[in-house]
Amino acid sequence: MNIAELLKTTTSWFRDRGLDSARLDAELLLAHVLQVERMVLYTSFDRPLAPDELDAYRALVKRRGRREPVAYILGEREFYGRPFAVDARVLIPRPDTEVLIDEVLKRLPAEAEGVVVDYGTGSGAIALTLAAERPGLKLLALDLSAEALEVARANAATLEVSDRVGFVRSDGLSRLPERFGGTLLALVANPPYIREDERAGLMADVRDHEPAMALFAPDDGLLHYRRIAEALPWLAPGGWVAVEVGHEQGEAVQAIFAQAGFTELSLREDLAGVPRVVLGRRPGGPPPA
Numbered sequence: 001m002n003i004a005e006l007l008k009t010t011t012s013w014f015r016d017r018g019l020d021s022a023r024l025d026a027e028l029l030l031a032h033v034l035q036v037e038r039m040v041l042y043t044s045f046d047r048p049l050a051p052d053e054l055d056a057y058r059a060l061v062k063r064r065g066r067r068e069p070v071a072y073i074l075g076e077r078e079f080y081g082r083p084f085a086v087d088a089r090v091l092i093p094r095p096d097t098e099v100l101i102d103e104v105l106k107r108l109p110a111e112a113e114g115v116v117v118d119y120g121t122g123s124g125a126i127a128l129t130l131a132a133e134r135p136g137l138k139l140l141a142l143d144l145s146a147e148a149l150e151v152a153r154a155n156a157a158t159l160e161v162s163d164r165v166g167f168v169r170s171d172g173l174s175r176l177p178e179r180f181g182g183t184l185l186a187l188v189a190n191p192p193y194i195r196e197d198e199r200a201g202l203m204a205d206v207r208d209h210e211p212a213m214a215l216f217a218p219d220d221g222l223l224h225y226r227r228i229a230e231a232l233p234w235l236a237p238g239g240w241v242a243v244e245v246g247h248e249q250g251e252a253v254q255a256i257f258a259q260a261g262f263t264e265l266s267l268r269e270d271l272a273g274v275p276r277v278v279l280g281r282r283p284g285g286p287p288p289a
C-alpha cells in the first residue's frame with residue numbers, strides 16, 4: 001500500500017466513525033509515524049509503506065478511532081506559536097485561549113516587571129507563554145493537579161523559562177505565598193467552568209479523554225470566578241484580572257467581578273465571535289509596569 005491509498009482508506013474509516021476532521025487526522029498521524037512534515041506526504045503519494053511503518057500507523061489510527069485526541073497521540077500541541085507537550089494529565093490548550101494572551105500582553109508592556117499568577121495552569125500554556133513573551137515577568141503557576149504540574153514543569157524547561165516560573169500545588173489561591181499580597185501585576189486563569197449537567201453534550205474526545213478536573217466546576221460552573229474575585233486584594237492597585245469564560249458566562253462573571261470591586265470590566269470575543277475573555281482591574285493606582 002502506498003501513502004495515497006493508505007490515506008484514502010483511513011479517511012473513510014475515520015468518517016464512518018463520525019470524526020469531523022477525518023482526512024486531516026489521517027495525515028497528521030501518518031506524518032508523525034514517518035517523521036516528516038504533513039505537506040511532504042503530498043509530494044510522496046506513491047511511496048510504499050514498510051511493514052513496520054504500517055503497524056505503527058495502524059496502532060495510532062486505532063487510538064484515534066476510540067476518540068483519543070490527536071494532540072495526545074502526537075504528544076504535542078502548538079499554542080501561541082510554541083510547542084507544548086501534552087498528554088492525558090492536562091487539558092489540550094485551545095486557540096481560543098490565545099485571545100486571553102493577546103489581551104494580557106496589551107495590558108502588560110514589553111518592559112513590565114513583576115509577578116503574574118496563572119490559576120489552573122494545566123500544561124502551562126498561559127503562564128509559560130507570558131513568561132516567554134515578557135522577559136521581565138515572573139510567573140506563579142498554580143494547579144490542584146500534581147500530575148498537571150509535572151507536565152507544566154517539563155514544558156517550562158523546553159521553553160527555557162524555568163528560572164522565572166514557580167509551580168505551586170494549590171486548591172485555588174489557598175497556597176499562594178503571603179509575600180505577594182497586594183503586589184501582583186495580574187491574575188490570569190482559564191479555570192474549569194463546565195457544569196456537570198453539560199457533560200452528556202460534550203464531544204466524546206473531550207468528555208472521555210481530557211481530565212475531568214480540568215473541565216468541570218460544581219453547581220453553576222462559576223465557583224472559580226468567585227474565588228478569583230475574592231483575590232482582588234492580592235493584586236497591586238491598577239493590577240489586572242483576565243479570565244477565560246464559557247460561552248454563556250460572560251455577563252455573570254462580569255457581575256461577580258463588579259460586585260467584588262473590580263473596575264474597567266470588559267468582555268472580549270474569540271475568533272468565532274463567542275464572548276470568551278473577561279477583564280477587570282483593581283482600582284486605585286497607575287498601571288503597574
Ligand SMILES: C[S@@+](CC[C@H](N)C(=O)[O-])C[C@H]1O[C@@H](n2cnc3c(N)ncnc32)[C@H](O)[C@@H]1O
Pocket residue numbers: 090091092093094097119120121122123124125126142143144145148170171172173189190191192193213214215
Ligand atoms: C481548563 S484547564 C486550563 C489549563 C490551561 N491553563 C489552559 O488554558 O490550557 C483548568 C485547570 O485548572 C486546574 N484546577 C481544577 N480545579 C482546581 C483548583 N481547585 N485549584 C487549582 N487548579 C484547579 C485543573 O487541574 C486544570 O489544569
